[in-house]
Amino acid sequence: EVQLVESGGGLVQPGGSLRLSCAASGFTFRSAAMSWVRQAPGKGLEWVSSISSNGGGTLYDDSVKGRFTISRDNAKNTLYLQLNSLKTEDTAMYYCAKGGRSNLDYQSRGQGTQVTVSS
Numbered sequence: 001e002v003q004l005v006e007s008g009g010g011l012v013q014p015g016g017s018l019r020l021s022c023a024a025s026g027f028t029f030r031s032a033a034m035s036w037v038r039q040a041p042g043k044g045l046e047w048v049s050s051i052s053s054n055g056g057g058t059l060y061d062d063s064v065k066g067r068f069t070i071s072r073d074n075a076k077n078t079l080y081l082q083l084n085s086l087k088t089e090d091t092a093m094y095y096c097a098k099g100g101r102s103n104l105d106y107q108s109r110g111q112g113t114q115v116t117v118s119s
Contacts, residue, residue, distance in 0.1 A: 005110050005111070009116075011118065022096030030077075033099055033103070037097055091116050
């Protein structure tokens, strides 16, 4: 059974930074592309970023490009998302999910971690 547990969210001022983590189990993590998605209050799920199984390829939505960095540690079965230069519009529940941009399994996402950007 795929299990994904996100952590690292919090309240941060505009311009601040956070590092999100996603601990994965129940599948062969090193063989799977992974993604981050988010859901802002009152809105649907939005794809944020994806990374290939070996970490050599990354994709970002234009809204976060240059500010967010996705990475992974296959030895630790952990996915990361570094959030820099945060804006109020980045406020959302952030989820990790199994799969890349083209085959993302939204149902696999965990409970999420809340990121709130406010002064």
